[in-house]
Amino acid sequence: MSSLAISLLDLEPDAAVCLEAEDYERRPGKWCSGCGDFGAMNAVKRLLAKEQLQPDRTVFVSGIGCSSRFPHYVNAYGFHGIHGRALPVATGIKLTRPELDVFVTMGDGDCTSIGAGHWIHATRYNANMVVMMLDNNIYGLTKNQTSPTTPQGHKSMTSPSGAVLPALDPLQATLGVSNASFVAQTADWVPAHLYATLQAAYEHPGFSFIRILQRCPKFTPNVFLQHVQNPDLTELLVHENGVDVPSLEQLFKARRKHDPLNLDDARALAHRSDMLRLGVFYRNDSLPVYEKIRAVPKVSAEEKVARLNKEFERYAV
Numbered sequence: 470m471s472s473l474a475i476s477l478l479d480l481e482p483d484a485a486v487c488l489e490a491e492d493y494e495r496r497p498g499k500w501c502s503g504c505g506d507f508g509a510m511n512a513v514k515r516l517l518a519k520e521q522l523q524p525d526r527t528v529f530v531s532g533i534g535c536s537s538r539f540p541h542y543v544n545a546y547g548f549h550g551i552h553g554r555a556l557p558v559a560t561g562i563k564l565t566r567p568e569l570d571v572f573v574t575m576g577d578g579d580c581t582s583i584g585a586g587h588w589i590h591a592t593r594y595n596a597n598m599v600v601m602m603l604d605n606n607i608y609g610l611t612k613n614q615t616s617p618t619t620p621q622g623h624k625s626m627t628s629p630s631g632a633v634l635p636a637l638d639p640l641q642a643t644l645g646v647s648n649a650s651f652v653a654q655t656a657d658w659v660p661a662h663l664y665a666t667l668q669a670a671y672e673h674p675g676f677s678f679i680r681i682l683q684r685c686p687k688f689t690p691n692v693f694l695q696h697v698q699n700p701d702l703t704e705l706l707v708h709e710n711g712v713d714v715p716s717l718e719q720l721f722k723a724r725r726k727h728d729p730l731n732l733d734d735a736r737a738l739a740h741r742s743d744m745l746r747l748g749v750f751y752r753n754d755s756l757p758v759y760e761k762i763r764a765v766p767k768v769s770a771e772e773k774v775a776r777l778n779k780e781f782e783r784y785a786v
């Protein structure tokens with residue numbers, strides 16, 4: 470970590486300092502060797518540097534899980550919440566401090582099981598934030614339990630004979646929510662695509678949901694293996710309003726021109742299982758954004774305390 474990083478949060482908000490990617494590292498990530506969370510972290514730090522986001526105006530919010538350690542490792546403000554509750558916290562931050570840049574990291578169990586209700590409603594609220602759902606198909610931090618995205622038949626601590634249900638598809642589910650405005654999929658083993666997807670998500674004025682396929686060599690070493698080893702099994706969705714990375718043309722021959730404004734096509738593609746698809750499935754920049762239509766009037770700290778005291782007095786015995 471550069472010495473610059475140590476004092477970033479002490480900077481005057483408008484201090485003209487050019488920040489490099491490593492300046493956004495508070496401390497090195499402690500994940501297993503080969504964990505896909507490292508790739509996601511690298512892409513995030515690159516984005517922060519590219520956009521020159523000020524650490525004192527940037528917030529990382531998470532729930533519980535391996536990927537939810539992000540707030541500890543990024544040099545910005547952070548809120549490491551409880552299981553499944555990252556999204557209501559992040560929505561509250563956007564309501565009261567809409568000028569802040571908010572990033573959320575969640576795992577698949579965190580988002581699609583414990584936090585499933587919040588996931589659906591936060592998608593509908595469409596507050597402006599970047600939401601990274603790091604999907605390794607398992608509960609990793611709590612040591613190998615079946616999550617909703619675990620493939621059917623996969624054996625775990627809680628399903629020793631194999632997961633009995635078909636896996637939940639986060640893309641299909643998110644695309645089914647009213648007012649969903651940005652739904653994308655990328656993978657930790659394609660760093661250029663991951664970075665470009667993050668960039669598109671950041672530029673989108675609304676709730677940007679990215680499912681990041683994330684390798685977990687500890688508990689699900691094989692779930693993405695064939696796609697990692699054989700790029701011909703992956704199709705890139707390319708479009709000027711989506712993600713197009715020319716440097717990937719050599720590696721990924723299968724490319725599909727997909728207009729992210731076409732919701733019907735996005736849903737149809739999300740339902741197909743013939744190939745793995747990476748790219749922006751849906752993007753609509755003109756949908757209602759919650760913090761704009763429900764703007765919270767600014768009040769002073771003294772007034773907030775006075776209101777709280779008044780509220781408490783109603784219930785005082």
Ligand code: SF4
Pocket residue numbers: 499500501503504505506535536605609610684685686687688
């Ligand atoms: Fe990464 Fe899996 Fe290790 Fe968690 S258990 S740090 S997800 S490799």
